[in-house]
Amino acid sequence: MFSAVRPVRSLLIAIFILMAGGGFISTLVSVRLETAGASALLIGLVGSTYFVGLTLGSLQAATVIRRVGHIRAFASFVSLLSASTLAYGLYQASGFWAALRLIDGFCIAGVYVCLESWLNDRADPAARGSVLGAYMIALYAGQGLGQYLLTISGANPTWPFVMASILLSLAVLPVTLTRASSPVLGDYQALSMRRLYVASPLGMVGAVLAGVALGAFYGLGAVHAQRIGLDLPATAAFMSAVILGGVTLQWPLGWLSDRFDRRMVILAVFAAVTGVAIGITLLGSPGTALLLLGGIFGGLSFALYPLCVAHTNDRLTSAERVGASAGLVLVYSAGAAAGPLAGAASMSALGPAGLFLFIAACAAAATGFGLWRLAARPSPPGELQQSYQALPHTTPMSAGLDPLTEDRS
Structure with a gap:
């Protein structure tokens, strides 16, 4: 490496x-x-x-x-x-x-x-x-x-x-x-929203809801921490635990998704996010347990976007994969822009617990949608599943680093 x-x-x-x-x-x-x-x-x-x-x-x-x-x-x-x-x-x-x-x-x-x-x-x-x-x-x-x-x-x-x-x-x-020379910037055209949804309804809806949940966390996670009694150092530790935890589970979950039905792994992760978010709500107090749950929440929730990208890629040609990743980044970002407002409305109605209850509701909705998709369309055969690749939810350019998107013809 x-x-x-x-x-x-x-x-x-x-x-x-x-x-x-x-x-x-x-x-x-x-x-x-x-x-x-x-x-x-x-x-x-x-x-x-x-x-x-x-x-x-x-x-x-x-x-x-x-x-x-x-x-x-x-x-x-x-x-x-x-x-x-x-x-x-x-x-x-x-x-x-x-x-x-x-x-x-x-x-x-x-x-x-x-x-x-x-x-x-x-x-x-x-x-x-x-x-x-x-x-x-x-x-x-x-x-x-x-x-x-x-x-x-x-x-x-x-x-x-x-x-x-x-x-x-x-x-x-x-x-x-x-001293490295600057590259020529490639052109990444996002796949149409209709084509994205037809190819993978769960991939697209999952990316949107993951964006809503993480946007709400980034916008209001520190506010939640302060309102349940964490001081500034403890707030910093909680936010850091979630972000650093976001790196730890991406590869293990990706490994599982390469060996089992990827939609089932996505559903399991969304369901686990629901449970962990409710656990953080019920805990509602500072301490080591909160940091541990925060790290697990980060590890699970940060893996959702690359899992949705990988599932969408399973149903596309190699020539469409960069455009699909670009489109998914955009719908993720749109969800993230809505997340803080929706999460804030939940906190206004329910108090500090409202943030993670809202995140749990988003994850539960994605789980329910995924169960419906399991019944509506069979999963692709295991041999047609593409290899998982961890991806950051940054910009469409990150898709070009995925080895599966190298063929852009």
């Missing part, structure tokens, strides 16, 4: 530093708004704007990259992201912060498109799986460890924003100083 990632190590270092600096801003914004007395609905609205920006960036960032090149585009996206991060410390108002979150989402999507398309170009075809695995580890490790920057506020509430901006600025260096 080390020999496979050596040609792209500067890109992996960049995404790790960038996510360490920018990956905790969502948590920090939610905590600050909660401390200021904002309602769950208002916090959810601010959280939703990030995913709206992420969706817009996924669609538009390629135009910027084609115009100025990867390095200049990357530097521009990160510079704007660093500036918007510092701007949080200037003025705290929900409308202003919502606009900043929209900018953040657009810039993060631009960064993902830059790095993922570059990784696609630099990765040896035989090593795509190793490169993708290293990319996901760097991304989620940076995001998970970055949560602990929440605790550095001290006497100055702007310090976390300043530290985040410093790290974001440093993330530019490995890319701008690289």
